[in-house]
Amino acid sequence: MSTFDLKSFLEAQQARVEALLHARSARLEPSGTPSMLAEAMRYSLMAGGKRLRPVLCLSFADAIAQQSTALRAAEDAACALEYIHTYSLVHDDLPSMDNDDLRRGRPTSHKVYGEAMAILAGDALLTEAFGLLASGPEPVRVALCRELAMASGSSGMVGGQVLDIAEDRPAQMDYLTRMHGKKTGALVRAACRMGVLAAGGSAEDLRRADSYGEAVGLAFQIADDILDVTGDAKLMGKPVGADAAAGRYTFPAVIGLEASWVLAERMVADAVAAVEPIEGPGGPLSVLARYMVERNS
Template identity: 80%
Template sequence: MSNFDLKDFLARQQTRVEALLLSRASRLEASGTPPGLADAMRYSLLAGGKRLRPILCMAFADTILQQSVSLTPAEDAACALEYVHTYSLIHDDLPAMDNDDFRRGRPTSHKVYGQALAILAGDALLTEAFTVLASGPEPVRASLCRELAVAAGAAGMVGGQVLDIAEDRPAQIDYLSRMHGMKTGALIRAACRLGVLAAGGSADALSRADSYGESIGLAFQIADDILDVMGNAKDMGKPVHADAAAGRHTYPAVIGLEASWMLAERKVAEAVAAVEPLEGTGGPLAVLARYVLERNS
């Protein structure tokens, strides 16, 4: 058993991420962003949440940081990840997509600002992510931008969303795994890889981050599917049973609850094995992998 205090770690890392996001979001008006748009961007960006993606990025960077390497590119990468994730949530909540009224326990962006400004706030967060990520002299930033762009784009998150809304999507595990590997997994995997790249990690460390990110990305989605069946709206800050109501294919629906748990547990074990050579036994990354499955919201 690890003596690692996950609750304390998450609290400290969430505080760290919130401070990084606030410092960057406070620059919007100074860069020429219209105040109304800046308000809408900050409303969703600073609404809290687990901050899993930036925490994973910083955890990998902290684990392998080389002495001669600045931490600033990793911090910017962590913020850029949350900008992209937030933009995707704003757009997911729109009537044309999931048509959700609440996110993180409060009204969704389009309910507060209207659909037009919500769409534009999402667009602005996506593009601003690359402004943040490219704002520095370090040569590695070009690779970081490419990594994030691929994960967020047509072959990553957006492509996965298209597979998710396809009318002819089959109720098959292979399709489900491909869809979620793109829609949810690509950005989680990128978070791990960005942390390694930004911190000057080795090819072996990057490969291990890749394996870890792929495994916990799948485990995260399975856990989300299970929570949509078994969770409650108060804990989750959003409606539950939405997948079934929308006729979506989920892991519990396709392979059953028990098989879903078993698959998620196997993926968590694979993630833990991948990072043990980097951090030893029971380190932050291993405990985070288990948290992905054991969280209740």
Template identity: 70%
Template structure:
């Protein structure tokens, strides 16, 4: 059996997401939103990226409906997830946090618009995510707001960021797992759940989304850490493991590179198994699970 061809699928889905994001950002017109604020929000939202969260959301919705004709609720869910992801990057890049000058190859929001407007652009993107979801149809709009808020709030993404800034080199694997389950895992899981819920999926589909989303969320983060180690090994000519010696708080630093890779592979297998009832033996969701660890950036 030929394996699902991921590359053209990803390109098509990423273009689908770009179109949805551009259209949704037209809500921020000059009659309601100060133009400079809208420009700053659009700058970061439309700066590209993998669009993994909306792609997962759309893929689950498509798997549930057996079509790629998305409804307003599905489109809004996909966009709201990327609004929240983008706001978290804008705030993360601020001087008081990671103090990054570049993001996705272009200057960070505060480098272009200044810190005050970057802070507000982040606040705006977060709030507009809920505005978008809440403007959708009953009864799903309340459900989607609840899902997104839980995943991105104090017991989700924001909580994970708080664990991250408090992490030290003595932290344990348990701490690392909890940190990433909250910081990146919660929103990736929500992307899967929201795709099913927005598309009206049943309890079995939701259970697939939960098992898949938990596995892929963690696998994605482990792969990020592995990529960081191996690409610095190649690019910077320093031995693999230098990050671990420097006490950087990553999976390779805590459990080693081989164990990190083994964990990621096991999680991908678990994710593939979870969506087999939903899409058969080798569909886009299984391919996306592999992509989450095999990607080059």
């Protein structure tokens, strides 16, 4: 059993991400962003959360570079990933999508600023992500932009959201896996790959990051589906049972709760096997994979 202190690691990495996001979001108004738009963007961006995607990006960059100081390109990549993730949550919460009132224990963006401003804040976060990622001299930033575009666009996250809202969505395992591989998994996988790219990793490092990201992304989504059945709304900061109430098919609904746990555990084992040659046994990425299915919120 690993003796790695995940709690301290996550606290340090999340504080690191918060500082990076604060520094970059502080540039919005001086750059000419209207104050109300900047406020709405920061309201959602700085609302806390696990910061999973930027943490994965920075952790892979650190593991590949074998140093604790992140490269500037990796830091910008981590923030760009969180910009994209936040925009997707703002738009997901809209009445035309999931129609949610709470996000991370606070009223959702459209409840505070209205639907129009929430849409525009999401649009701005999406666009700013690529501006941030392209704002340095390193040649690798072109590849980082391409990774982020593929993961977040029509063949990635947005394509997965379309599959999620389809009225004829079938109760089939293959459909669920394909949908979540795009909607959730694509951005998680990109976070891992972008960390490797920013740190100058090899083709083999990139392949392992890809395998890890795919497995962890699926494990994370299965755990999310399980928490929607078994979780505590106070701990999660959002309502539970929403998927069942909306008639959505989830992993527990399609294959059962026990089989969902088994599949999540298998994905964790695959992720650990993929990353051990990079960081050794019991490293932060291996322990993070386990955290995906053991978290309670």
